[in-house]
Amino acid sequence: MTMKVKTQIIGMEPYKPGKPMEEVKQELGLSEVHKLASNENPYGPSPAAAEAAAEAAGHPEIYPDGYAAELRSQTAAHLNIDPSQLVFGAGSDEVILMLCRALLTPETNTVMASPTFSQYKHNAVVEGAEIREVPLKNGYHDLPAMLDQVDENTRIIWVCNPNNPTGTYTTKEEFESFLEQVPSDVLVVSDEAYIEYVTAPDYPDTLSLLNDYPNLMVLRTFSKAYGLASLRVGYGAGSTELVQALDPIRPPFNTTTIAQKAAAAALKDQEYVESCRRENREALDEFERFCESHGLSYLPSQTNFLLINTGIPGNRMFDSLLRKGFIVRSGESLGFPDSIRVTAGTKEQNQLFLKALDESLSENSTLSEQ
Secondary structure, three states, X not given: OOOXXXXXXXXXXXXXXXXXXXXXXXXXXOOOOEEOOOOOOOOOOOHHHHHXXXXXXXXXXXXXXXXOHHHHHXXXXXXXXXXXXXXXXXOHHHHHHHHHHHHOOOOOEEEEEEOOXXXXXXXXXXXXXXXXXXXXXXXXXXXXXXXXXXXXXXXXEEEEOOOOOOOOOOOHHHHHHHHHHOOOOOEEEEEXXXXXXXXXXXXXXHHHHOOOOOOEEEEEEOOOOOOOHHHOOEEEEOOHHXXXXXXXXXXXXXXXXXXXXXXXXXXXXXXXXXXXHHHHHHHHHHHHHHXXXXXXXXXXXXXXXXXXXXXXXXXHHHHHHHOOOEEOEEHHHOOOOOEEEEEOOOHHHHHHHHHHHHHHHHHHHHHXXX
């Protein structure tokens, strides 16, 4: 008997992360492989967070605190909001899932940029909602065009800020003007997974808008700059009313004790976060100088990655760099067929990568000329 799953999920592709390093080593016979594909913090977590995680691992038989009280209290204090305004998830991905489950039905629609983070569309498809995708304008969110897509059946608008996979951002003026025009019964989600890497002075302060806009939710994560990607912990910040509506959907014990303790310790070590931000900015500056010296175009990034247009098919550049021991993301699957997306690594990794990129550009340019 064939199970009658939802028709909309038949043929859906599961999320495909970057290739694992060990797999690449075995496939290509390489002794050293650098993964610069998944936007992870190359410096790892704060030593305090690593210590807290190790200590918390001593009692795996005990269920975690489903309410995440300690982490909730510290996060609320850090953000200067009320603890009741927070909902925690196994990464901000799970909060995206909860929002889609709570608000979307086959009779509704959701508006997003294209391309942007894939999980907005993925979860909306599962709920059977209509997807309204608005092409980026010169690599940036086209907020006026997104606003034009809103009607009485719209339930969620997604603004990935800074955007993945482009690294571009929406300014304070643009975002606030947009928010003023969105109907009060339509949820605007500002997904700020990379906010700790942002250095732009005109980036919006969305947390200060929460009290005036109950239809705003801000998503953040401990997976990126905090270096806790494998522990899966993120959160949404919004109105108490919205959080209370979401909470029954949240799976019980959805964030582990190890994740909660590590995140709480990481939050206290803002000096470490600042050092990671500084190192990241230097790395991106180095990438940009390379691009400019080689005549390559790129989109200015406020994240920890750079989308580089090499003028060569992304899959070909991916394979070429892979054989040199570097895992990046091909732009062909991201909506930018002649680009690669590369995560900033350590100083040593970046130097080795740029050498490999230089070689790959020369080799593939020669191939193109033949």
